[in-house]
Amino acid sequence: MPELQIIGAPQSNYVCVARIACREKGVPYTLVPARPHSPEVDAIHPFGKIPVMRHGGVTLSESRAICYYIDHRFDGPPLVPRDPILGARTEEWISLVNTHIDPLLVRQYLRAHFFPNTSDGSPDRAAIDAALPKMEEQFTLLDRAVGGTGHLVGDSFTLADINLLPILFYMTKTPESSEMLRRATKLEAYYRRHMARPSAAEATPPPFPGRQA
Numbered sequence: 001m002p003e004l005q006i007i008g009a010p011q012s013n014y015v016c017v018a019r020i021a022c023r024e025k026g027v028p029y030t031l032v033p034a035r036p037h038s039p040e041v042d043a044i045h046p047f048g049k050i051p052v053m054r055h056g057g058v059t060l061s062e063s064r065a066i067c068y069y070i071d072h073r074f075d076g077p078p079l080v081p082r083d084p085i086l087g088a089r090t091e092e093w094i095s096l097v098n099t100h101i102d103p104l105l106v107r108q109y110l111r112a113h114f115f116p117n118t119s120d121g122s123p124d125r126a127a128i129d130a131a132l133p134k135m136e137e138q139f140t141l142l143d144r145a146v147g148g149t150g151h152l153v154g155d156s157f158t159l160a161d162i163n164l165l166p167i168l169f170y171m172t173k174t175p176e177s178s179e180m181l182r183r184a185t186k187l188e189a190y191y192r193r194h195m196a197r198p199s200a201a202e203a204t205p206p207p208f209p210g211r212q213a
């Protein structure tokens with residue numbers, strides 16, 4: 001069997017998703033460090049984003065497609081339940097995380113802290129303050145969602161949880177979001193419990209180069 005390569009920077013929450021998915025499925029992989037828009041990434045992703053994947057002659061871009069391949073190409077516990085309703089619920093949450101939660105929490109809020117467009121490199125207060133009210137709503141939604149079973153879907157750990165965990169990891173690194181997580185007690189318990197999984201521990205993002213968190 002050829003080596004499966006996950007190509008991308010370990011700080012990327014989407015690279016983490018692909019890495020956790022491999023481990024949960026029991027699929028050995030090699031992380032090949034690469035930045036977005038580098039030649040090895042541009043050769044696979046039409047817009048230069050990470051992660052990309054190489055497995056023998058198969059190359060793929062987009063974390064959801066990569067996770068589909070991992071889930072269906074290999075034996076091991078399903079990452080998405082095969083039951084149609086639970087499977088659809090999992091896809092629903094993956095989409096909500098990727099189209100609403102990641103854009104607000106990571107692309108707007110986290111970026112305003114770590115990669116601000118300010119002249120002196122200080123956090124972009126306007127962008128942070130603009131994000132906070134909607135973030136409160138999303139933390140409340142997530143707290144309620146995991147409150148029942150300790151999972152986003154059903155009573156097992158699915159690809160929906162895998163998509164959310166790396167984002168929550170970053171929410172512990174900045175003041176406003178860590179306070180929100182502290183107040184969302186069920187979500188915080190969910191985060192702590194699932195981050196202790198070997199798959200998540202192994203894929204924990206290292207600090208951004210040249211930064212504290």
Ligand SMILES: N[C@@H](CCC(=O)N[C@@H](CS)C(=O)NCC(=O)O)C(=O)O
Pocket residue numbers: 012013014015036048049050051061062063064
């Ligand atoms: N829809 C993509 C999103 C991947 C993504 O946004 N990756 C970020 C790093 S976390 C990236 O490559 N950013 C570079 C850019 O947007 O130019 C996926 O699910 O794989």
